[in-house]
Amino acid sequence: MTPVLPEFDPPTRVLKRAQYEAFAFELLDGDVRVRNESYTDPDVHEYRVRIQDGVPESCSCPADASGDDPCKHRVAVAIRPRILELAVQMRVVTDGGSSLSGDDGTTDLPCECEPLSEDLPCWNCVDAGRRDLSE
Template structure:
């Protein structure tokens, strides 16, 4: 992981280890380990976090979807700031409004678990 300051640290998400001084000397869960937990969906992003302030690449290179904590203490599996990603739908998207809860294969393949909200079904 490369930080904003340009420092580089190795994070082992499976073992919960990081090479940063904070983790090495305090043996505490550092911010790098927490970021990995958010990116992999292991830890929900707090509900109070502004979606516009979250790194757009969070969770981009992992299979799991980042989760957002709900105000009732639960979590939602929807993509954090998911509305912003609708423009990233695959070109071969063929979601149909007839299948309200089912994404088409191209969307599902690209990580979208819900159908394209802008699908019109006009391609048929």
């Protein structure tokens, strides 16, 4: 995945805060919930970052709505490519597609068993270990 930070061009103070604050991330149907654990009351510092076309497009925080620059929550997601990649994959699955990437980072080919008889799995499933020829 191509890093999105250059197109953001965040101010230095926002970039630094996105790097050092204690953010916790949770995937939500292709978006990311960003919770700032740096505060004593992190529940009120929890925002949803909307991912669109692989880019943290908007955030529900007041700072994102009030300025032209991206907020620290959007930048925090943008500088963590694995979080962004997982959100994009989740969006594909949520929208009815299927993820081609396994937990170990390998790429599995999609299942083609449906048009075959129930007794014979497709090669993609056998090769990926999802089905056995003896089933």
